[in-house]
Amino acid sequence: MFFSFGGCKTEVFIEREIPRLAQICEDFFKVLLVCDENTSSIADKIAGYDIPRCVLKSGEENKTWNAVETILNAAKSAALGRDGIFIGVGGGVIGDLTGFAASIYMRGCRLVLAATTLLAMVDASVGGKTGFDLSGIKNLVGSFYPAETVYMPLDVLSTLPAREKKSGMGELIKTAILDGDDFLDKLPVIADCGFPEKLPNDELLRYCIKRAVLYKGGIVSEDFKESGKRKLLNLGHTFAHALESAAGLGSISHGEAVAWGIIRSCELGYALGITPRARAKKIRSVISSFGYQCSAPFPHTDINMFLEAMKSDKKKKHGKLSFIVPDENSACLVELASESEVNVLTKIIKGEFPL
Amino acid sequence: MFFSFGGCKTEVFIEREIPRLAQICEDFFKVLLVCDENTSSIADKIAGYDIPRCVLKSGEENKTWNAVETILNAAKSAALGRDGIFIGVGGGVIGDLTGFAASIYMRGCRLVLAATTLLAMVDASVGGKTGFDLSGIKNLVGSFYPAETVYMPLDVLSTLPAREKKSGMGELIKTAILDGDDFLDKLPVIADCGFPEKLPNDELLRYCIKRAVLYKGGIVSEDFKESGKRKLLNLGHTFAHALESAAGLGSISHGEAVAWGIIRSCELGYALGITPRARAKKIRSVISSFGYQCSAPFPHTDINMFLEAMKSDKKKKHGKLSFIVPDENSACLVELASESEVNVLTKIIKGEFPL
Structure with missing residues (x-):
């Protein structure tokens, strides 16, 4: 897909299979x-033999400048020039960090991603958002820098921990809600199968990933820098990012936070008269x-820290918080302006506004 | 000029005058x-009253990630959203740091520069190159991110230290060489006047700055990401960056290093049969x-460190070092390929190849 x-x-x-370095590029000396x-x-299977490598600590809690600096110094040690290729092998965190480092090393090098988690395949690896967390705020710093090639080797998914698979499913559900009930209705059978x-x-796995990539790719093609339609992809994310920050970055998986955030978005949309009750349910x-x-x-989460984190959200504009809420067969943007709307929000976070 | x-x-x-905040933007609450x-x-004169401010340590030796992080945290403390405006007030270092921070805060905010040095006016503030130094390599990390507006208040130049004025003159001479002898021949009168x-x-000051901005702006308009013609602006810079790194970043002013580097480029160009002897002289x-x-x-500089720094230069491609050398009435790109050409380079750095 292009x-x-x-x-x-x-x-x-x-x-199916993990790509080999010879497929990815011709010149191994600039990788x-x-x-x-x-x-x-x-990465061993991709490389085949000794290629300069940077191994980072895993997890959202390590998505920091330190990790970016480690990549940049590894690139310098490998004597990469402006025509160097950064190949990120991993999930969303590795993709975001590698993409960001590639976007700023010598003001921008080549970038290839091998997505190794369901989350990276259905969402993170496509669309060019890169970044890292600063001062406890998720993705406060980053760039728009799409990979020139993204590989999605399905074989790697079978050994993924259950938590990782569930995290990816959160983003897949989000995309299905945006794409419409025709897609959403295909998902419960996956839950039923264990x-x-x-x-x-x-067949179903490939169908879901391909459809998610096509949907996201289509939206991002139209609105790369997120000035319009791309904002829809943030469904559930204003809540999710605040939850991740309040709980301590890395302690709740991103997809789990997104799933929880989508339900809050349904409640907000219903309160505002936008989300039909049947669709929310x-x-x-x-x-x-x-x-x-x-x-x-969300259990063991400080409500005040949650509200504080939400106020720092980067989707805020003109001082107003914005949210994506489901509508009849997709979703739409709302901005909370009045005092009473913000009060509803607090009730939703506290669980005082069930559907 | 647009x-x-x-x-x-x-x-x-x-x-002539320093711009006021009311000229720069309408909404003071997002600055x-x-x-x-x-x-x-x-900055006091620009602001008029209390506006969130980030005061950095001055000098190339402070052009590091720490400074960038200080700006990002100040932006977060000021609750800047994606529509926030970063206003950089200073010379090349402040422009590069503020521009870089603006390019990555929430994946890109608005950027305005008030250039307060001759160097920033004739070169650094126009064209969108941002960055900072990492591991002793100048501008190893950065982005292409042009300011939406650049102010050049000539009044501030009169109080500039002599070292700063000389630094700017180095870049002005560079631009004049590229633009042709018609411009270059106007410069000695400035030296003669003290x-x-x-x-x-x-009149002459304004003429020189305007002509330098027009020349650079024209080149960058044609080749923003430096894949072709923009490389000419690096005349003297492969030598200059290596000199600055070898001497310890900040100990030699950038323009002084560029002036020295241009003479080395003349020697190299003459050795390669490209720079006519009369023009070099x-x-x-x-x-x-x-x-x-x-x-x-260059006095008190370690030749080996110099050569090492030159090898890390980011203008290197396919492992070959590239240089801009003066030609009949401008300059052109050369790549050093053969062993003997690299030997000439070593002689030039050692001062064994005078014109």
């Missing part, structure tokens, strides 16, 4: 592999079938 | 002023008239 994001071309390959402790063995322990069959039912935390408040 | 760099519009104002110890009083203690008269004579160090090696 996409054009902000004038840059991205090609996506959904295949830096970036992976984490969990994806080092996948997900996250069992993955859906090959259907969405909650799909999310519940995958075993996510559905009710608010 | 320019379009990579699809972004930059407007440049060359005026962060960034300055250093030396430009804090200029520069750097005395500035040229208003004229260039050396202009540079000498301003009192720059002309002969090699």
